[in-house]
Amino acid sequence: xxxxxxxxxxxxxxxxxxxxxxxxxxxxxxxxxxxxxxxxxxxxxxxxxxxxxxxxxxxxxxxxxxxxxxxxxxxxxxxxxxxxxxxxxxxxxxxxxxxxxxxxxxxxxxxxxxxxxxxxxxxxxxxxxxxxxxxxxxxxxxxxxxxxxxxxxxxxxxxxxxxxxxxxxxxxxxxxxxxxxxxxxxxxxxxxxxxxxxxxxxxxxxxxxxxxxxxxxxxxxxxxxxxxxxxxxxxxxxxxxxxxxxxxxxxxxxxxxxxxxxxxxxxxxxxxxxxxxxxxxxxxxxxxxxxxxxxxxxxxxxxxxxxxxxxxxxxxxxxxxxxxxxxxxxxxxxxxxxxxxxxxxxxxxxxxx
Amino acid sequence: xxxxxxxxxxxxxxxxxxxxxxxxxxxxxxxxxxxxxxxxxxxxxxxxxxxxxxxxxxxxxxxxxxxxxxxxxxxxxxxxxxxxxxxxxxxxxxxxxxxxxxxx
Numbered sequence: 001x002x003x004x005x006x007x008x009x010x011x012x013x014x015x016x017x018x019x020x021x022x023x024x025x026x027x028x029x030x031x032x033x034x035x036x037x038x039x040x041x042x043x044x045x046x047x048x049x050x051x052x053x054x055x056x057x058x059x060x061x062x063x064x065x066x067x068x069x070x071x072x073x074x075x076x077x078x079x080x081x082x083x084x085x086x087x088x089x090x091x092x093x094x095x096x097x098x099x100x101x102x103x104x105x106x107x108x109x110x111x112x113x114x115x116x117x118x119x120x121x122x123x124x125x126x127x128x129x130x131x132x133x134x135x136x137x138x139x140x141x142x143x144x145x146x147x148x149x150x151x152x153x154x155x156x157x158x159x160x161x162x163x164x165x166x167x168x169x170x171x172x173x174x175x176x177x178x179x180x181x182x183x184x185x186x187x188x189x190x191x192x193x194x195x196x197x198x199x200x201x202x203x204x205x206x207x208x209x210x211x212x213x214x215x216x217x218x219x220x221x222x223x224x225x226x227x228x229x230x231x232x233x234x235x236x237x238x239x240x241x242x243x244x245x246x247x248x249x250x251x252x253x254x255x256x257x258x259x260x261x262x263x264x265x266x267x268x269x270x271x272x273x274x275x276x277x278x279x280x281x282x283x284x285x286x287x288x289x290x291x292x293x294x295x296x297x298x299x300x301x302x303x304x305x306x307x308x309x310x311x312x313x314x315x316x317x318x319x320x321x322x323x324x325x326x327x328x329x330x331x332x333x334x335x336x337x338x339x340x341x342x343x344x345x346x347x348x349x350x351x352x353x
Numbered sequence: 354x355x356x357x358x359x360x361x362x363x364x365x366x367x368x369x370x371x372x373x374x375x376x377x378x379x380x381x382x383x384x385x386x387x388x389x390x391x392x393x394x395x396x397x398x399x400x401x402x403x404x405x406x407x408x409x410x411x412x413x414x415x416x417x418x419x420x421x422x423x424x425x426x427x428x429x430x431x432x433x434x435x436x437x438x439x440x441x442x443x444x445x446x447x448x449x450x451x452x453x454x455x456x457x
Contacts, residue, residue, distance in 0.1 A: 063360075065360065072384055073384070104366070106366050107363055137446075342361060352362075
């Protein structure tokens, strides 16, 4: 990469270019790791890991890659949203899947709807099933179906339940807890309904994306739905990607299989996903846009390696916009993106992305 | 971003054995085990799994789909029926298709 005297070209968490010395980069790597140890009780990286991460961050090449033999599998949450909606290509979702299969050579792909929430799918799920059936006829790679629990959609005025985010500041604690419990129950039923239809349409897998975005009740709904679906449809792979490196305790008392969800960090989240019958787990570490790539990537790699250490199922590290160390920008610079991919697989030991 | 990831760290989809390894990983098999499982089924080494020259030959000989279409070659559900048999797994869409054509 570009180098000025003893300064290396690198990135900030918002993607902006910055020059840092190797000493500064190493200091940020250590500080990012310490943050994961302090907040998430993660196991520290080894000295060799830190050296390797600094090496990756200061490599001369613009784009980097894993060494031959260290490749992992790639999955794509919000899969068909990217070409057909965000990039505005005038193609249907089936074509997007085939472009991923034949041109981009993706390992897997995900069919999804523009409104990426299970609740929003109920009115159109029969047509979504038809789309899945057609894509399964055409594609060779595994095609999953994905959406988010998005528990917030169940609150008034969009949904039937009181908004706990409004109740809590007003001291209406019991009502806030009850509203979350009721919403989680309805959300679970909706996800089981959608997941069942997709299983019967031949989906290779189901993606629960951004689990816990509305707090621990959101996570509970997803884990309980996954438990039912993984038992009912053992041939359909279930993957669960988190919303955050810890579950927010919006409720605080909810448990899944006897374990309290609030405050769970990735090493515990993965065990909960395993108990729910998930075949793979998406570790998520949110990017701090005011810190450097070195700080964010180190924090992400520390959590990822700690998760892989205890995981009984494959860990697919989330590395999209603003997570995993990827800068918080819609067009992540490829120098940053490829460094994140390499570090998550070679140091974090993730099974894929 | 997906293209950057696939090039930097992905297995290469049907250009190599990425889809096959992914099927095993999604079923809960750790990456190392999944690579060994697929390599054993294909009769090749683990390093061959991401060698597109080697895998083109293997995929064509097994007729399990390649990036470039060829006349008379299996694609889509046809290729997946062969993949299910090759990897000794159940693929949901294949099971549905078999029922539809009375072969389940």
